[in-house]
Amino acid sequence: MKFFGLIIPLLLxxxxxxxxxxxxxxxxxxxxxxxxxxxxxxxxxxxxxDYEAFQYCTTGTSFGASTFNIIWLRNGLVxxxxxxxxxxxxxxxxxxxxxxxxxxxxxxxEIREKN
Numbered sequence: 001m002k003f004f005g006l007i008i009p010l011l012l013x014x015x016x017x018x019x020x021x022x023x024x025x026x027x028x029x030x031x032x033x034x035x036x037x038x039x040x041x042x043x044x045x046x047x048x049x050d051y052e053a054f055q056y057c058t059t060g061t062s063f064g065a066s067t068f069n070i071i072w073l074r075n076g077l078v079x080x081x082x083x084x085x086x087x088x089x090x091x092x093x094x095x096x097x098x099x100x101x102x103x104x105x106x107x108x109x110e111i112r113e114k115n
Contacts, residue, residue, distance in 0.1 A: 023056070023069055023081075030078040035071055042071075044096040050075050053099045057092030066092050072104050080105035 025038045035054060036042075042054035052073040059066045065087045072080040082103075086095045 026071060026078060026081060028078055028080070032073055032076045035073070035078060039071075043092060046099045048099075048101050051101060051104050052076075053104070055096050057096070059092055064088065066095065068092070068096065070099070074104070 022038050026035055030038075032052070039054075039056055043057055044055035046053045046055075054071040054073070056069045056071070057066050058069070065085050067083055067085050069081065069083045071078060072082075084097065088095055
């Protein structure tokens with residue numbers, strides 16, 4: 001019985017610590033509609049001129065912490081992605097950060113193969 005008392009909490013912790021696998025499907029240069037198709041509508045959306053930032057939250061990534069992922073878009077294309085962690089108890093709403101537009105990746109680099 002002790003065995004199950006240790007295994008069940010351990011499995012719950014491992015399950016809470018994983019990031020949604022769909023986040024890893026987002027790629028540089030993806031379209032805005034592709035991001036929404038893969039991850040659903042953003043939980044927080046901010047924009048300025050031709051820049052846009054989608055924020056998604058995963059609760060329970062650590063003890064009392066949530067991970068927030070920012071997907072940066074310019075002219076409707078993904079230019080970057082980063083994340084931050086907030087220590088709090090409860091839901092994600094109300095804990096999204098105001099976007100600092102100085103941190104936004106400002107362009108897409110086109111990679112071409114030489115012939």
